[in-house]
Amino acid sequence: xxxxxxxxxxxxxxxxxxxxxxxxxxxxxxxxxxxxxxxxxxxxxxxxxxxxxxxxxxxxxxxxxxxxxxxxxxxxxxxxxxxxxxxxxxxxxxxxxxxxxxxxxxxxxxxxxxxxxxxxxxxxxxxxxxxxxxxxxxxxxxxxxxxxxxxxxxxxxxxxxxxxxxxxxxxxxxxxxxxxxxxxxxxxxxxxxxxxxxxxxxxxxxxxxxxxxxxxxxxxxxxx
Amino acid sequence: xxxxxxxxxxxxxxxxxxxxxxxxxxxxxxxxxxxxxxxxxxxxxxxxxxxxxxxxxxxxxxxxxxxxxxxxxxxxxxxxxxxxxxxxxxxxxxxxxxxxxxxxxxxxxxxxxxxxxxxxxxxxxxxxxxxxxxxxxxxxxxxxxxxxxxxxxxxxxxxxxxxxxxxxxxxxxxxxxxxxxxxxxxxxxxxxxx
Numbered sequence: 001x002x003x004x005x006x007x008x009x010x011x012x013x014x015x016x017x018x019x020x021x022x023x024x025x026x027x028x029x030x031x032x033x034x035x036x037x038x039x040x041x042x043x044x045x046x047x048x049x050x051x052x053x054x055x056x057x058x059x060x061x062x063x064x065x066x067x068x069x070x071x072x073x074x075x076x077x078x079x080x081x082x083x084x085x086x087x088x089x090x091x092x093x094x095x096x097x098x099x100x101x102x103x104x105x106x107x108x109x110x111x112x113x114x115x116x117x118x119x120x121x122x123x124x125x126x127x128x129x130x131x132x133x134x135x136x137x138x139x140x141x142x143x144x145x146x147x148x149x150x151x152x153x154x155x156x157x158x159x160x161x162x163x164x165x166x167x168x169x170x171x172x173x174x175x176x177x178x179x180x181x182x183x184x185x186x187x188x189x190x191x192x193x194x195x196x197x198x199x200x201x202x203x204x205x206x207x208x209x210x211x212x213x214x215x216x217x218x219x220x221x222x223x224x
Numbered sequence: 225x226x227x228x229x230x231x232x233x234x235x236x237x238x239x240x241x242x243x244x245x246x247x248x249x250x251x252x253x254x255x256x257x258x259x260x261x262x263x264x265x266x267x268x269x270x271x272x273x274x275x276x277x278x279x280x281x282x283x284x285x286x287x288x289x290x291x292x293x294x295x296x297x298x299x300x301x302x303x304x305x306x307x308x309x310x311x312x313x314x315x316x317x318x319x320x321x322x323x324x325x326x327x328x329x330x331x332x333x334x335x336x337x338x339x340x341x342x343x344x345x346x347x348x349x350x351x352x353x354x355x356x357x358x359x360x361x362x363x364x365x366x367x368x369x370x371x372x373x374x375x376x377x378x379x380x381x382x383x384x385x386x387x388x389x390x391x392x393x394x395x396x397x398x399x400x401x402x403x404x405x406x407x408x409x410x411x412x413x414x415x416x417x418x
Contacts, residue, residue, distance in 0.1 A: 110406060110407070110409065110412075110413075111406075111407045113406070113413070114402075114403040114406030114407050115403060115407070117399075117402075117403065117406070117413075118399050118400060118402070118403035121399040122399070164397070167396045167397045167400075168397045168399065168400060170396065171395045171396055171397050171399075171400030171403075172400070174393075174394045174395055174400075175395065175400065175403055175404065175407065178394065179404060179407050179408070180407060
């Protein structure tokens with residue numbers, strides 16, 4: 001589905017539960033009644049085009065539209081990315097940790113201990129990746145937007161990280177479903193799987209936004 | 225799961241795209257190419273890279289003395305399915321491994337194609353003793369070189385074993401394989417932590 005500036009914000013929110021997070025991460029408060037995307041964005045001092053770019057590249061299956069972003073737009077996207085990280089730190093990673101710890105308590109065996117150990121590895125890698133992104137990618141965008149000076153081209157190795165994190169989440173799901181036989185804890189396993197699926201989808205969406213920014217930065221660097 | 229690659233040869237674009245769309249939502253199959261004529265398929269460099277052909281028999285020379293398979297030049301082990309929406313002589317239809325018609329539902333098509341699947345016995349195999357040994361070494365954090373040296377095999381062989389382990393278990397990362405080894409009691413926590 002393609003949303004336009006005339007689409008009501010409530011339609012975006014109801015179209016997919018993940019859109020709720022997108023709206024929130026743009027700093028838009030709920031309670032917007034029947035206002036359109038454009039009206040809500042203006043009231044929240046947001047660039048409507050940026051909101052549409054994000055929401056459409058995440059909801060439409062076709063190729064993401066690549067456009068040249070101005071500095072104000074880049075900064076708005078940066079805030080969006082920072083809010084996403086904050087959500088992972090404050091909300092989502094702790095939720096998953098609670099679930100896996102409950103699973104451990106429900107049945108403590110070599111099997112669940114092995115899973116727990118693997119999960120710890122996975123979480124450490126996610127945290128490392130988020131920090132790496134903040135230190136390099138986020139800083140680069142900030143420098144690019146605040147100084148007019150040319151910034152030495154950044155090292156782009158984000159793809160590798162995403163790939164290895166994705167591989168691990170795939171493995172955790174496989175272990176939980178195929179190899180861990182503890183029927184007494186199946187409800188907790190499903191809960192953890194639900195959360196893993198959600199987190200993975202959210203991260204894929206997050207990566208897509210990063211690609212949009214990356215494309216624009218690379219292009220502007222060429223023209224500088 | 226390893227997907228079966230399909231080549232469709234059908235002159236009508238609407239039917240071609242319709243079938244492609246149905247198959248793309250069928251688990252276990254992927255449409256590799258669509259061609260409008262047999263000639264087009266023959267000229268294509270990757271025409272041989274398919275596990276299954278779906279062909280509209282009207283494209284064949286129906287009076288030809290060669291069999292359907294000979295006319296198409298397709299190897300014996302690869303199934304050929306007829307896509308039928310007009311009258312076709314019984315003798316021709318018989319030469320195909322299966323037939324799908326334009327009135328079939330998506331589920332009917334899927335079931336007919338699944339019935340043709342051969343050689344998927346590799347997918348659920350247990351790890352061999354050798355593979356278990358390699359898996360334990362990987363779980364202990366040994367490099368390919370170290371594994372090769374301690375087992376008196378080449379690095380190339382180690383890599384082949386590792387590929388098979390990933391294929392059989394469905395687990396790709398090293399920490400995932402370690403967890404797999406622990407879950408299946410192939411190794412203890414003490415052995416890993418040393």
